[in-house]
Amino acid sequence: MMLKHAIRGVVLAACTAGFASAQAADPTAVENDAGKYFDAEGYPTFNIAEDGTVDFHTYSGFRRFNSECHVCHGPDGVGSTFAPALVESVQDMSYEDFVAVVAGGRENVGSGNQNVMPAFGTNPNIMCYLDDIYIYLRARGEGDLPRGRPAKKEAKSDVFAEMEDSCMG
Amino acid sequence: MKSGLLGAVSIAAVTAVAWSASANEQLQTMAEEQPGEWVMPTGNYANWRYSELDQIDKDNVDQLQVAWSMSTGVLRGHEGNPLVIGDTMYFSTPFPNNVFAVDLANDGIIKWKYEPQQDPQVIGVMCCDTVNRGVAYAPETDAYPATIILNQADTTVVALSADTGQVLWEVQNGDPGKGETATMAPQVVKDKVLVGNSGGEYGVLGHMTAYDIATGEVAWRAFSAGPDDMTLLDPENTTHLGEPVGVDSGTATWEGDQWQIGGGTTWGWISYDPELDLVYYGTGNPSTWNPAQRPGDNRWSMTIMARDPDDGMAKWLYQMTPHDEWDYDGVNEMILADLDFEGEERKVVVHPDRNGFAYTLDRETGELLVAEKYDPFVNWATHVEMDPESDQYGRPQVVAEYSTEQGGEDTNTAGICPAALGTKDQQPSAYSPETKLFYIPTNHVCMDYEPFRVSYTAGQPYVGATLSMYPTPESHGGMGNFIAWDAVNGEIVWSIPEQFSVWSGALATAGDVVFYGTLEGYLKAVDMETGEELYRFKTGSGVIGNVMTYEHEGEQYIAVLSGVGGWAGIGLAAGLTDPAAGLGAVGGYASLSDYTNLGGQLTVFKLPEEVASSE
Numbered sequence: 001m002m003l004k005h006a007i008r009g010v011v012l013a014a015c016t017a018g019f020a021s022a023q024a025a026d027p028t029a030v031e032n033d034a035g036k037y038f039d040a041e042g043y044p045t046f047n048i049a050e051d052g053t054v055d056f057h058t059y060s061g062f063r064r065f066n067s068e069c070h071v072c073h074g075p076d077g078v079g080s081t082f083a084p085a086l087v088e089s090v091q092d093m094s095y096e097d098f099v100a101v102v103a104g105g106r107e108n109v110g111s112g113n114q115n116v117m118p119a120f121g122t123n124p125n126i127m128c129y130l131d132d133i134y135i136y137l138r139a140r141g142e143g144d145l146p147r148g149r150p151a152k153k154e155a156k157s158d159v160f161a162e163m164e165d166s167c168m169g
Numbered sequence: 170m171k172s173g174l175l176g177a178v179s180i181a182a183v184t185a186v187a188w189s190a191s192a193n194e195q196l197q198t199m200a201e202e203q204p205g206e207w208v209m210p211t212g213n214y215a216n217w218r219y220s221e222l223d224q225i226d227k228d229n230v231d232q233l234q235v236a237w238s239m240s241t242g243v244l245r246g247h248e249g250n251p252l253v254i255g256d257t258m259y260f261s262t263p264f265p266n267n268v269f270a271v272d273l274a275n276d277g278i279i280k281w282k283y284e285p286q287q288d289p290q291v292i293g294v295m296c297c298d299t300v301n302r303g304v305a306y307a308p309e310t311d312a313y314p315a316t317i318i319l320n321q322a323d324t325t326v327v328a329l330s331a332d333t334g335q336v337l338w339e340v341q342n343g344d345p346g347k348g349e350t351a352t353m354a355p356q357v358v359k360d361k362v363l364v365g366n367s368g369g370e371y372g373v374l375g376h377m378t379a380y381d382i383a384t385g386e387v388a389w390r391a392f393s394a395g396p397d398d399m400t401l402l403d404p405e406n407t408t409h410l411g412e413p414v415g416v417d418s419g420t421a422t423w424e425g426d427q428w429q430i431g432g433g434t435t436w437g438w439i440s441y442d443p444e445l446d447l448v449y450y451g452t453g454n455p456s457t458w459n460p461a462q463r464p465g466d467n468r469w470s471m472t473i474m475a476r477d478p479d480d481g482m483a484k485w486l487y488q489m490t491p492h493d494e495w496d497y498d499g500v501n502e503m504i505l506a507d508l509d510f511e512g513e514e515r516k517v518v519v520h521p522d523r524n525g526f527a528y529t530l531d532r533e534t535g536e537l538l539v540a541e542k543y544d545p546f547v548n549w550a551t552h553v554e555m556d557p558e559s560d561q562y563g564r565p566q567v568v569a570e571y572s573t574e575q576g577g578e579d580t581n582t583a584g585i586c587p588a589a590l591g592t593k594d595q596q597p598s599a600y601s602p603e604t605k606l607f608y609i610p611t612n613h614v615c616m617d618y619e620p621f622r623v624s625y626t627a628g629q630p631y632v633g634a635t636l637s638m639y640p641t642p643e644s645h646g647g648m649g650n651f652i653a654w655d656a657v658n659g660e661i662v663w664s665i666p667e668q669f670s671v672w673s674g675a676l677a678t679a680g681d682v683v684f685y686g687t688l689e690g691y692l693k694a695v696d697m698e699t700g701e702e703l704y705r706f707k708t709g710s711g712v713i714g715n716v717m718t719y720e721h722e723g724e725q726y727i728a729v730l731s732g733v734g735g736w737a738g739i740g741l742a743a744g745l746t747d748p749a750a751g752l753g754a755v756g757g758y759a760s761l762s763d764y765t766n767l768g769g770q771l772t773v774f775k776l777p778e779e780v781a782s783s784e
Contacts, residue, residue: 063621064635066635066636066637067621067632067633067634067635067636068630068632070636071296071297071370071630071632071739074739075637075739080739081245081298081733081734081738081739081767082245082246082298082299082734082738105293107289112244114243114244114264114265114289114299115292116289116290116291118290118293118629120629122629123626123629125623125624125626125629125630125632126629126630148637149617149637168622168624169624
């Protein structure tokens, strides 16, 4: 289970393994590892209680997305005039592809397009929270999480705090 | 009759432009005496965006029609406006920053087109779309031919022959590898061209740089923070609110080396007073957006600068928002006007700031005369202290409830007005010397702001706050207003509610008409006195460009670039939503994408011939 928290390890694996098949997995959480949830295939996912309480990783993803990512991808992932709505595109993307694109960037420049996603692989503000951003977008994309700040959240776990401290340095 | 006269004047002037020695004097003369042209990005040195052309007036503007239009071939946000010099129109596009020279005398054919080669990676480090706010023009002198100056996204500054588009020189103004980019329109002053930088969200240190127009050599560079030899401040003679700034004020108000990644970029508009021989511009937000990580006043971010254009030395400064907690960049236009204060005419600079206060200062001394809210919903500060005896003199009096510093890291501070977009952003206002009023395009948006700790990596975003923005609660539901402002009394004269932020620059004319564009794509004309709408036309895409006017063969034209995008295109294109605000499904919630689409287009308007000739 420790591996699932070692984000840099995952990045390396994703980059060397190439692109995996598109994701169509059931996002239902089947495992709770110290406040971080995983689906049946072992991918990070969200967990939203009936009263709307979100897991801390979803909340953390909300915060990071609406700081670093929203300047291009729009508030709450709904897109802008120049970057895609991730609430839609993340649905068609595997976890491995997501990690690879965020870390390595993507360029789509032609006569009609001037879209460039920069590589965030060296940015701890993003890479330390990459799973959180993925979990948040998955929750948004599945329609389980409405726009805006989640009203209620689970507490930050000690594991999360340790990971954050060691990753952010 | 009047329009015929103007035509004769401008033809005579075009043939007479070649003999003045200084670009400055000649450019100034052109701006003042040739209303048929639009020779600098800001209209004139005073940044009025006012034209003496009056063929189109408040009685006939409703008959305006499209004369011609042109695609720019680029789909990103189109800020800025064309220039018209003689028979040629010049404009630049968003990335890749193509420059067009269009022959107005020859059916609008493209005389030349300059296509820079830039690494597209720069697109990814532009915080708020790949906008470019236009090119500058320098008339021919003994030292150089008529020149067009482009400030590319990747910070390459290029001088082009105005006649042929050939490159005269190229210099690198910054390092896009560190997130340093360029969006602002350069300004030609004397034999120099002034160029600013962008990248406050990447920890870029702001600077204003003057290049020799003949050679492209750096004449001076003034940073927005650092020791005095970097900021070009004189500890004794440079003043802040009448007091000497003291030694190394650009580092003394920072903790440690934070100033080196401290922001204060200079991406707004530049004005110039030839009599006082001072240039004016503002500096942007300090980095990061998390105020807890940069204790102190963070001088000289968020500051109005008055500098000598020859050596860059600052005469006076005024920091509007010490220790910013909201991203209220101070880069908006600095409009120079001579206004009557109780019978005394004062030379002032008027600046409607992002922070929601419109400032009027004596532009010779930097004395603060007026600082009033130009949107009554501004709530982060109660007022700006105006008592020179107070230790708070000139400082905004921050409301604790809306202080993101006092709220602290990892705390969401809700209901702050205005949002980080500001009560206005760079979209420039117009000023009419007839009404002595300022016509200001504004945003009417509030926000929640949660700062948190970030670490710096060169070339990576360095933000440190989570924001959500929404239409001002308990107001008209829209996200913008277009207002007329009295800068002497600090009062709104009239205000037009708009559904979306007014992200277009305004134009005032002697025809008693004010023009502006809207995000839905309308060009609107309103009565200068009353704000009553007189005309609207929906262009191909949302308007974030600035409206300009020119005259050709005796006819007055109105021109504007369409092309939705910019910062407005980030939040507003998607529709701003605040589930907690409980406003119901009013207009503000509608998505802009229901109204308009991407597109880059120049649209040019004129009156039907029979109407124009009857004037």
